[in-house]
Amino acid sequence: TCIAVLNGPNLNLLGTRSPEIYGTTTLDDVRELCRRESDAAGLELDFRQSNHEGQLIDWIHELGREAQAGRCVGAVYNPGAHTHYAYALRDAIEGAQLPVVEVHISNVHAREEFRHHSVISPVAAGIVVGFGVAGYGLAVRGLIEATRR
Ligand code: DQA
Secondary structure (H helix, E strand, C coil): CEEEEEECCCHHHCCCCCHHHHCCCCHHHHHHHHHHHHHHHCCEEEEEECCCHHHHHHHHHHHHHHHHCCCEEEEEEECHHHHHCCHHHHHHHHHHCCCEEEEECCCHHHCCHHHCCCCCHHHCCEEEECCCCHHHHHHHHHHHHHHCC
16 A cells, blocks of 8 residues: 655745755655655555646546555645645645545745745645655554544
């Protein structure tokens, strides 16, 4: 059984992009942090990043099928700026019935007004905001907890 971690636009720049906001940890480091949690739970990690909305939609559909078949528990998802406007991603999560935990490295509510609203949150099983990259580990644990039966 797998657990997916999806990253949206610009998260490939993690480590060098606004380090005062996002820190100096790279996305490779985040993958390792997630792997520790998935290993501890005996799950296979499926870690992905794309700058393209359509690619992310296709992945959500694919992972939704895996989740429906019981081969994947769901996805931890940092949608980046898509969070604030990408209705097609919201609809993809709903349509694919993919369990998703939304994660944001920064506390989006303490930042610019346009970051205060998420179109993804209404279809998320849970949300982790403002704990830095450690939030990915918390989200992996939360998703496992939420989907345990
Ligand atoms: C982010 C917050 C978004 O507003 C921003 O566009 C990002 C990263 C975060 O992890 O804090 O790309 O999702």
